[in-house]
Amino acid sequence: MSHHSYVEGENQIIMEASCPGNRYAQKLNENDSPQGIQFTAILDLQVSEARGVVRVLEDSKLRVEGSDWAVLLLVSSSSFDGPFTKPVDSKKNPTSASLSALKSICSLSYTDLYAHHLDDYQSLFHRVSLQLSKSSKSVSGNASLTRNELVPFQSDISFKGSEDDRVSTAERVKAFQTDEDPSLVELLFQYGRYLLISCSRPGTQVANLQGIWNKDLTPPWDGAQHLNINLQMNYWPALSCNLKECQEPLFEYISSLSISGSKTAKVNYEAKGWVAHQVSDLWAKTSPDAGQALWALWPMGGAWLCTHLWEHYTYTKDRDFLREKAYPLLEGCASFLLDWLIEGPGGYLETNPSTSPEHMFIAPDGKPASVSYSSTMDMSIIKEVFSAIVSAAKILGRNEDELVQTVLEALPRLLPTKIARDGSVMEWAQDFQDPEVSHRHVSHLFGLFPGHTITVEKTPDLCKAAANTLNKRGEDGPGWSTMWKAALWARLHNSEHAYRMVKHLFVLVDPENEGNYEGGLYSNLFTAHPPFQIDANFGFPAAIAEMLVHSTAEDLYLLPALPQDKWANGCVKGLKARGKLTVNICWKEGDLREVGLWSNEQNSFKRLHYRGITVKANLSLGRAYTFNRLLQCIKTQPLPSAASC
Numbered sequence: 001m002s003h004h005s006y007v008e009g010e011n012q013i014i015m016e017a018s019c020p021g022n023r024y025a026q027k028l029n030e031n032d033s034p035q036g037i038q039f040t041a042i043l044d045l046q047v048s049e050a051r052g053v054v055r056v057l058e059d060s061k062l063r064v065e066g067s068d069w070a071v072l073l074l075v076s077s078s079s080f081d082g083p084f085t086k087p088v089d090s091k092k093n094p095t096s097a098s099l100s101a102l103k104s105i106c107s108l109s110y111t112d113l114y115a116h117h118l119d120d121y122q123s124l125f126h127r128v129s130l131q132l133s134k135s136s137k138s139v140s141g142n143a144s145l146t147r148n149e150l151v152p153f154q155s156d157i158s159f160k161g162s163e164d165d166r167v168s169t170a171e172r173v174k175a176f177q178t179d180e181d182p183s184l185v186e187l188l189f190q191y192g193r194y195l196l197i198s199c200s201r202p203g204t205q206v207a208n209l210q211g212i213w214n215k216d217l218t219p220p221w222d223g224a225q226h227l228n229i230n231l232q233m234n235y236w237p238a239l240s241c242n243l244k245e246c247q248e249p250l251f252e253y254i255s256s257l258s259i260s261g262s263k264t265a266k267v268n269y270e271a272k273g274w275v276a277h278q279v280s281d282l283w284a285k286t287s288p289d290a291g292q293a294l295w296a297l298w299p300m301g302g303a304w305l306c307t308h309l310w311e312h313y314t315y316t317k318d319r320d321f322l323r324e325k326a327y328p329l330l331e332g333c334a335s336f337l338l339d340w341l342i343e344g345p346g347g348y349l350e351t352n353p354s355t356s357p358e359h360m361f362i363a364p365d366g367k368p369a370s371v372s373y374s375s376t377m378d379m380s381i382i383k384e385v386f387s388a389i390v391s392a393a394k395i396l397g398r399n400e401d402e403l404v405q406t407v408l409e410a411l412p413r414l415l416p417t418k419i420a421r422d423g424s425v426m427e428w429a430q431d432f433q434d435p436e437v438s439h440r441h442v443s444h445l446f447g448l449f450p451g452h453t454i455t456v457e458k459t460p461d462l463c464k465a466a467a468n469t470l471n472k473r474g475e476d477g478p479g480w481s482t483m484w485k486a487a488l489w490a491r492l493h494n495s496e497h498a499y500r501m502v503k504h505l506f507v508l509v510d511p512e513n514e515g516n517y518e519g520g521l522y523s524n525l526f527t528a529h530p531p532f533q534i535d536a537n538f539g540f541p542a543a544i545a546e547m548l549v550h551s552t553a554e555d556l557y558l559l560p561a562l563p564q565d566k567w568a569n570g571c572v573k574g575l576k577a578r579g580k581l582t583v584n585i586c587w588k589e590g591d592l593r594e595v596g597l598w599s600n601e602q603n604s605f606k607r608l609h610y611r612g613i614t615v616k617a618n619l620s621l622g623r624a625y626t627f628n629r630l631l632q633c634i635k636t637q638p639l640p641s642a643a644s645c
Contacts, residue, residue: 227301236542273335276302361432483539551577564590
């Protein structure tokens with residue numbers, strides 16, 4: 001990048017720089033006039049006054065001599081002024097902004113800054129703790145919940161170290177296929193939460209393919225926001241793993257997409273509402289990207305993102321958020337989907353043209369193709385969005401809105417999910433031959449996870465077909481695919497296969513020869529596609545949480561996919577469930593021992609499920625509950641049994 005550095009005063013280095021106006025330009029010639037984003041970084045150096053001396057070298061370097069200590073403060077800013085202001089039109093001065101930021105912290109001591117950092121970070125991180133072990137000795141002293149531990153923010157996290165603290169992380173990852181160390185699962189779970197806390201906070205940009213940890217001027221896939229699984233997976237752990245605030249950049253990004261997407265809907269499709277396709281970017285791109293229809297022609301990216309808005313409400317019950325942020329975006333999305341649907345054979349409403357992200361099929365003429373009609377993923381996402389806006393309208397008293405009535409009429413006419421001749425879930429409306437049965441995407445299982453239209457209780461035949469689909473797809477794939485499959489198996493309450501996918505991620509990737517790998521972990525625990533993509537780092541804690549706790553509006557499933565032989569003993573505290581619930585559970589030798597719930601909802605109703613036993617519970621605002629009744633049922637009834645206690 002074009003830049004220059006200089007020393008300001010006696011203790012600051014200022015670097016001012018600019019991005020090229022053309023995204024593909026690598027360098028700027030001297031005669032070029034920079035039209036891209038401008039940016040500034042300032043390094044401020046503080047040393048001990050009694051002995052330290054700072055000397056200026058070559059007007060661009062600082063040298064410290066004889067100091068007992070030094071504190072380096074680094075601030076930076078850019079001229080980026082949102083996705084709808086061209087860099088050349090920005091009025092923001094990054095140098096002034098950086099100096100202002102520096103001024104606000106220069107008077108603070110190192111101790112003050114560090115204390116502020118800890119308070120800022122730990123208030124989020126310490127909400128959830130996880131302990132897993134094979135041996136009862138590791139957890140027996142800790143597997144007990146006091147009343148205080150039922151209250152959020154009260155429990156401390158303790159990590160068990162490995163037997164030999166000198167063993168490197170890389171060696172631990174290498175050894176996992178044989179030792180299956182549960183503490184490494186704990187670490188990767190909390191690492192995912194740490195990464196989300198560190199890259200997505202109110203006021204930041206949305207986490208992209210590398211989060212914020214991109215090291216390249218031209219990163220893979222431009223380090224963009226991809227909307228057919230990657231961006232969504234980045235935010236999967238935000239709700240269940242008690243980090244709801246980290247979603248704010250996502251919601252602001254969806255708002256920006258809705259502005260761009262309304263133009264795309266009108267220009268490209270002469271449709272109402274808004275739409276976003278598969279590839280987006282910092283500038284909230286919503287139109288189809290240049291490329292093959294295989295991946296570019298997929299107008300469901302915005303609709304998938306809208307399901308996150310409804311999920312946020314189901315967990316938080318925040319009516320202000322639902323009314324002011326979520327509902328307007330859902331309205332625009334539903335308006336587009338209604339215009340996009342056409343009537344097909346049998347009176348069904350269908351999408352045409354339609355693709356299943358990045359996957360192909362063999363057409364009736366024997367040739368490979370990617371465009372058909374009514375892919376299962378299309379229809380599954382539309383069902384979720386339509387169900388969400390109907391539910392939201394009921395809560396907000398908007399049942400009679402014309403749009404809602406139209407959606408209600410459309411819902412039962414949507415093409416249903418079908419089962420193929422081989423017993424798997426059909427990926428397209430027709431039972432096409434699949435030229436790549438082990439394809440990395442499992443888009444046609446969206447209705448199982450993260451969707452809710454396929455459930456163990458209500459659609460057992462589709463669940464059986466989903467299991468057949470997963471077996472057909474196999475275990476290989478990039479990191480994000482591995483974690484999606486883990487979450488899918490968890491929704492099927494299949495602990496063996498869910499754990500197999502967890503274990504499958506623990507393969508050490510050599511960055512110098514990463515082309516020889518598919519999925520896995522680098523030595524710093526970043527997840528590999530390869531190359532590095534951060535989505536699986538976020539998919540991992542989401543999948544682990546799903547294995548331990550699954551919730552719906554009225555149901556709470558405890559340890560639905562616990563691998564009893566691998567994590568025989570454990571405690572998890574602080575997970576969130578739908579309905580403003582905090583969940584704490586402990587188990588020993590694979591059996592549930594303690595359950596604690598903390599409700600932030602007035603008079604909520606839940607059915608607690610554990611191995612076929614159901615307990616009905618009425619929960620009150622601000623009260624902690626330990627469910628000895630459920631535990632008594634477990635002790636007195638043979639398991640498994642379909643009983644209500």
